[in-house]
Amino acid sequence: MHPHLLALWTTLKARWELLRQQPEAGYSTETVLVTALLVAAALVTIAIIIAKVTTKANGIEL
Template identity: 65%
Template structure:
């Protein structure tokens, strides 16, 4: 039983880290796209 609990905890931690990294990557992309868009001169 202890192995099952450890595996579940490890899985939760790895999944949480992947989610956090995904959110960080999306934030970086959104920031770059926003900066690029604000640099476009429509005048």
């Protein structure tokens, strides 16, 4: 196995073991990730709405 992959694997195993010993430790990370995904989804939704409204407004003939 490549030395960098071995180091990565060892680090991941060690962190996984720490999380298994303290199950509540990963809760805040999960909350931050879910919140970030919800914010990203909201921004995409707002961008789509703005694009549609702008297109509709530009289509109005005065």
